[in-house]
Amino acid sequence: MSSADLLSPMLSEVHNSAHPNQKTLIVLLGPTAVGKTDLALDLAEAIGSPIINADSRQLYRDLPIGTAAPTAEQQLRVPHYFVGTLSITDYYSAARYEAEVLKLLEELFRTHDTLLLSGGSMMYIDAVCKGIDDIPTIHEETRTMMRQRLAEEGLPRLAAELKLLDPEYFAKVDLHNTQRIVHALEICYQTGRPFTSFRTATHKERPFRIHKIGLRRERADLFQRINSRVDQMLADGFLDEARRLLPYRNENALNTVGYKELFQVLDGTWELPFATERIKKNTRVYAKKQMTWFSRDTSINWIDLPNTQTSLSL
RNA sequence: GGUGCCUUGGAUGAGUGGCUUAGUCAACGGUCUGCAAAACCGUCUACAGCAGUUCGAAUCUGCUAGGCACCU
Numbered sequence: 081m082s083s084a085d086l087l088s089p090m091l092s093e094v095h096n097s098a099h100p101n102q103k104t105l106i107v108l109l110g111p112t113a114v115g116k117t118d119l120a121l122d123l124a125e126a127i128g129s130p131i132i133n134a135d136s137r138q139l140y141r142d143l144p145i146g147t148a149a150p151t152a153e154q155q156l157r158v159p160h161y162f163v164g165t166l167s168i169t170d171y172y173s174a175a176r177y178e179a180e181v182l183k184l185l186e187e188l189f190r191t192h193d194t195l196l197l198s199g200g201s202m203m204y205i206d207a208v209c210k211g212i213d214d215i216p217t218i219h220e221e222t223r224t225m226m227r228q229r230l231a232e233e234g235l236p237r238l239a240a241e242l243k244l245l246d247p248e249y250f251a252k253v254d255l256h257n258t259q260r261i262v263h264a265l266e267i268c269y270q271t272g273r274p275f276t277s278f279r280t281a282t283h284k285e286r287p288f289r290i291h292k293i294g295l296r297r298e299r300a301d302l303f304q305r306i307n308s309r310v311d312q313m314l315a316d317g318f319l320d321e322a323r324r325l326l327p328y329r330n331e332n333a334l335n336t337v338g339y340k341e342l343f344q345v346l347d348g349t350w351e352l353p354f355a356t357e358r359i360k361k362n363t364r365v366y367a368k369k370q371m372t373w374f375s376r377d378t379s380i381n382w383i384d385l386p387n388t389q390t391s392l393s394l
Numbered sequence: 395g396g397u398g399c400c401u402u403g404g405a406u407g408a409g410u411g412g413c414u415u416a417g418u419c420a421a422c423g424g425u426c427u428g429c430a431a432a433a434c435c436g437u438c439u440a441c442a443g444c445a446g447u448u449c450g451a452a453u454c455u456g457c458u459a460g461g462c463a464c465c466u
Contacts, residue, residue: 112431135431136429136430136431136432137431146431147431171429172428172429173428173429173430174427174428174429174430175427175428176428178428200431201430201431202426202430203426203427203428203430203432204430206427207427207428210427211427212427212428213427213428215427215428216428217428218428223429254425254426254433254434254435256433256434256435257425257426257433257434257435258433258434259429259430259432259433259434260426260433260434263428263429267428278427279427280427281427282427331429332429332432333429335429335430335431335432336431336432337431338431339431340431361420362431363431365431366431367431368422368423369424369430369431370431372423372424372425373425373426373430376426
């Protein structure tokens, strides 16, 4: 099956969604390794759009191999936005992504009717499509303070405090989930208001139409693609990439499938073959999580991709 | 031929009469509005087979099957 054959169902999706006098954002999404990058390039060329990346890890410029980021050659073919724009120590969030993408879209829609956003970061996509509540960013001091309190006092005490400061959120949050409890408390402290008061869950209206195209494959095929892609990454120097990043291992950007496991190898605690299996497994788990998230989104128009030919490497 | 030991759910591995379905891993399902390739939750109720002892057995007894070790 040629790429043109794969492109046509997407193009008909685009044409069906076309609306006179209305700007349209095409969102191409799907689990990791499903084949978004290649199809996004074809689709972008066909509709004359650049590609706006929606992969939260490809934003970091030092992770090209481990995140299967678009290559220089691919970026020459089609201009990309939000690829390699962050350094490993930069703070980033879905909310910032929302703001920056919206700003970019406003500019690009002046010269384009249809734009392409492509990626698999569920929350980033939702942030662009539905919006995220306007919650203040936590200051570094607050963050440090809470981290320390967590270490000294433990989660149960922080949870008890959250119960006083924001009983509504306390009632619904998972009390085992440290991240969420800590974040809610950070907001309460920094703003003097309950976290819940910021959570309006408003679905923001966008000044353009959104058409989501989801790519999916049979699970066995997807898993096979994941496995061989991990092997390919290692052949391409993934371990060296991780070695260069070792000094930054505690940065959030490196709390990422692949790097975590390779750091164990560099520490000497894991053998490479073992780590490789873990990377494959964790990538499969990630792909399943993506599918679970996407399956709730009824606005996605799914395209089932044909099984990968085993004769094709990569 | 004889003697001794072993046999637990997909894998690993505790448990020696009743304080539950140990635990771990894998697999599967799910949650999700600010670090999201993150963080978190749930499910999989097994004890080689058969017959006994007992109020009650994975746990005791016997036999059968399979495996391991040693002996003549």
